Amino acid sequence: MTDPTENTTPTPVQFIAPDGSFAPNAGADEYRDIAESIDDAMLQRMFHDMTLVRAFDVEAGNLQRQGQLALWVPSHGQEAAQVGSAFATRAQDHVFPSYREHAVGFVRGIDLMNVIRLLRGVTHGGWDPKDPRNGNFHLYTLVIGSQALHATGYAMGIALDGASGTGDLEADQAAIVYFGDGATSQGDVSEAFVFAASYQTPQVFFLQNNHWAISVPVTRQSRTPLFHRGTGFGIPSVQIDGNDVLASYAVTAKNLDDARSGAGPRLIEALTYRIGAHTTSDDPTKYRTDDELASWVARDPIARFQTYLRARGADDAFFADVAAEAKDYAADTRRRTLALESPPAELIFENVYTDEHPLTAEQFDWLERYEESLEGGDAR
Amino acid sequence: MTETSTVQTPTTSELATMPMAKALNAGLDAALAADDRVLLMGEDIGTLGGVFRVTEGLQKTYGENRVLDTPLAESGIVGSAIGLAMRGYRPVCEIQFDGFIFPGFDQITSQLAKLTNRHEGNQAFPVVIRVPYGGHIGAVEHHQESPEAYFAHTAGLRSVSPSTPHDAYWMIQEAIASNDPVMFFEPKSRYWQKGAVDLSAPSVPLHASRVVRVGSDVTVLAHGAMVAVLLQAAELAAEEGISLEVVDLRSISPIDYAPILESVRKTGRLIVAQEAPGSVSVGSEIAATVAERAFYSLEAPVLRVSGFDVPFPPAKLEGVYLPDADRILEAVDRALAY
Numbered sequence A: 001m002t003d004p005t006e007n008t009t010p011t012p013v014q015f016i017a018p019d020g021s022f023a024p025n026a027g028a029d030e031y032r033d034i035a036e037s038i039d040d041a042m043l044q045r046m047f048h049d050m051t052l053v054r055a056f057d058v059e060a061g062n063l064q065r066q067g068q069l070a071l072w073v074p075s076h077g078q079e080a081a082q083v084g085s086a087f088a089t090r091a092q093d094h095v096f097p098s099y100r101e102h103a104v105g106f107v108r109g110i111d112l113m114n115v116i117r118l119l120r121g122v123t124h125g126g127w128d129p130k131d132p133r134n135g136n137f138h139l140y141t142l143v144i145g146s147q148a149l150h151a152t153g154y155a156m157g158i159a160l161d162g163a164s165g166t167g168d169l170e171a172d173q174a175a176i177v178y179f180g181d182g183a184t185s186q187g188d189v190s191e192a193f194v195f196a197a198s199y200q201t202p203q204v205f206f207l208q209n210n211h212w213a214i215s216v217p218v219t220r221q222s223r224t225p226l227f228h229r230g231t232g233f234g235i236p237s238v239q240i241d242g243n244d245v246l247a248s249y250a251v252t253a254k255n256l257d258d259a260r261s262g263a264g265p266r267l268i269e270a271l272t273y274r275i276g277a278h279t280t281s282d283d284p285t286k287y288r289t290d291d292e293l294a295s296w297v298a299r300d301p302i303a304r305f306q307t308y309l310r311a312r313g314a315d316d317a318f319f320a321d322v323a324a325e326a327k328d329y330a331a332d333t334r335r336r337t338l339a340l341e342s343p344p345a346e347l348i349f350e351n352v353y354t355d356e357h358p359l360t361a362e363q364f365d366w367l368e369r370y371e372e373s374l375e376g377g378d379a380r
Numbered sequence B: 001m002t003e004t005s006t007v008q009t010p011t012t013s014e015l016a017t018m019p020m021a022k023a024l025n026a027g028l029d030a031a032l033a034a035d036d037r038v039l040l041m042g043e044d045i046g047t048l049g050g051v052f053r054v055t056e057g058l059q060k061t062y063g064e065n066r067v068l069d070t071p072l073a074e075s076g077i078v079g080s081a082i083g084l085a086m087r088g089y090r091p092v093c094e095i096q097f098d099g100f101i102f103p104g105f106d107q108i109t110s111q112l113a114k115l116t117n118r119h120e121g122n123q124a125f126p127v128v129i130r131v132p133y134g135g136h137i138g139a140v141e142h143h144q145e146s147p148e149a150y151f152a153h154t155a156g157l158r159s160v161s162p163s164t165p166h167d168a169y170w171m172i173q174e175a176i177a178s179n180d181p182v183m184f185f186e187p188k189s190r191y192w193q194k195g196a197v198d199l200s201a202p203s204v205p206l207h208a209s210r211v212v213r214v215g216s217d218v219t220v221l222a223h224g225a226m227v228a229v230l231l232q233a234a235e236l237a238a239e240e241g242i243s244l245e246v247v248d249l250r251s252i253s254p255i256d257y258a259p260i261l262e263s264v265r266k267t268g269r270l271i272v273a274q275e276a277p278g279s280v281s282v283g284s285e286i287a288a289t290v291a292e293r294a295f296y297s298l299e300a301p302v303l304r305v306s307g308f309d310v311p312f313p314p315a316k317l318e319g320v321y322l323p324d325a326d327r328i329l330e331a332v333d334r335a336l337a338y
Helices: A026-036 A040-065 A081-088 A101-109 A113-120 A146-160 A185-199 A228-233 A246-263 A290-297 A303-313 A316-338 A345-349 A358-376 B021-036 B058-062 B076-087 B101-118 B148-152 B165-177 B226-239 B256-269 B283-291 B315-321 B325-336
Strands: A094-096 A175-180 A201-210 A239-241 A266-271 B014-020 B039-044 B066-069 B090-094 B128-133 B158-160 B182-187 B195-200 B211-212 B218-222 B244-248 B252-255 B270-277 B303-307
Touching: A026 A246, A040 A081, A040 A113, A040 A246, A040 A303, A040 A316, A081 A201, A081 A303, A081 B165, A113 A316, A146 A175, A146 A201, A146 B101, A175 A290, A185 A201, A185 B076, A185 B101, A201 B303, A228 A239, A228 A246, A228 A266, A228 A345, A228 B211, A239 A246, A246 A266, A290 B218, A303 B158, A303 B256, A316 B058, A316 B325, A358 B066, B014 B021, B021 B039, B021 B058, B021 B165, B021 B182, B039 B058, B039 B076, B039 B270, B076 B090, B076 B101, B128 B165, B148 B158, B148 B182, B148 B283, B158 B165, B158 B211, B165 B195, B165 B325, B195 B218, B195 B283, B211 B226, B211 B256, B218 B226, B218 B256, B218 B303, B218 B325, B226 B244, B226 B270, B226 B325, B256 B270, B256 B283, B270 B283, B270 B325
Parallel strands: A094 A175, A175 A201, A201 A266, A239 A266, B039 B066, B039 B090, B090 B128, B128 B182, B158 B182, B218 B244, B218 B270, B270 B303
Antiparallel strands: B014 B195, B158 B252, B211 B244
């Protein structure tokens, strides 16, 4: 079977080569102005966010190993794809993650302790997407690919509201939805492509091809490069080096602005790699080789970006400051995790419905009486 | 269908006679007119007006942005309706036939039903899924099923089913006004049956069950198209001097037990009827609950009259499968034998 990630024409858009040198390829031409418009302050903020989320992610994995979390879903290795694309969103955009987009959520402003609460088993959600502090970052979705349709419906609503395509990039809205290579095999993702193309929604499909759906390689999901899928649905599609934060930023910014301007949906396939396990329940040594892992570690998005920033003049003090802050952030995450309390029992009956529902009310009453009977007497 | 005894007869000039399909159309029209966040979406519902013509003329009135002909994909319809609800819309999805709901099952049960809970109450999902369901129309496979139990079993959803044009007209508007997702099961064999609709006021709240024929010997209960069968059976029983009290369930989730229990305490006998297979069904749940709550009032076990636990048969055999008045009366005899 051919490797769909190798059969790529044209070459994935890339600005920063794996060795950290600035070497835009031919595919990068149309995005070069955007990439070069990023000033040093913003580049350093991107590096800051990538580094902090990696430290957070490693610490969360440790917390799971120590029994503090039910599960952890590592984002390690995908920071460039996530931070670059998240920086490319505008404040008015709506973001629909899968469940590994910790760095996107961080950039959009959610407190990542909410993700900890989710994976500790305190809540199924964790944050209110309607709260302005949360940057229109919607809840994680665990059923693979389901959120692609929610984003598409949301984008249909944007268009119906006349909130896109007015020509005002500062006001026009768009949606961006994140999903992985495994999700492209789900019917819901294809149906989302159909609906998005049919209604010409203002949205970007951001596909992080991290090469593995748990133990199954992307070659099992597709015989063609995944971004070719979009073209078949009538959605202009582009493949990028997902470990290059500049490529992720520039291509996402351009495509989101095209989408918000009324040009219809877009698909970006970001080639990246899940350095960590699928989740803490997984053992990747059973299905992938050390050589493959090493080849991707050599393309690490943060190390590459660091080399690039050094060449632009970032000094040791900057990197030391970021490293110290990341260390503090991880320690703070640990401290706050250990302080989390279990939710009250009545939580299970709350918000099952919005309006009153007699069955949940009856069962809640029964549980209260039952628990009182245990506390009140010598029942046990 | 003939309603008797306890049903209040409307006296205002707003009384109209129309078939259920037309009543639903009028109800949808009223909902679209009342709130511009209400959208209709589904396969063939626009230009064609739906395969049962329930949405006929509505796209012409409200435009393609209010009445959307969608691609042929049930998961896509429900999943995009969820996104539209997040945006503040109140989508009403039409699933073309009962047996075609399953491609949308994940979006209904794992997403729509659970999203309010996942959002910790911060986001409501006022989505209505209209499902023409049930037999008696002589159609091919997947076109005559009664899948309501799957959805009644799922927390986070509400499920209702009208039996008359009047209820259809009001219940569809109440379902659209609900802040929770509502599965709206339309008994398609009743689409063309005319009945009186009081355009001035609904009969009872959306989730209320009610007695539609007063009797004294046996309570018989059903929802949707089976209510008409029960009323027919009640007429036949009356000729033999047996008095059946008929309860129209109307709401499958939640179930309004008060009128049911009141009736059972009076008659001491209950028969639950449904087109769906009886095993692990809505009728099973009601039988169990009535046994728990009215045990000392019961003179006989609660009996179920259901479809058989087989795939809905080919059309030529639907009469064998579907409970009719005779099967109701057979159960009445068994109940009275205790």
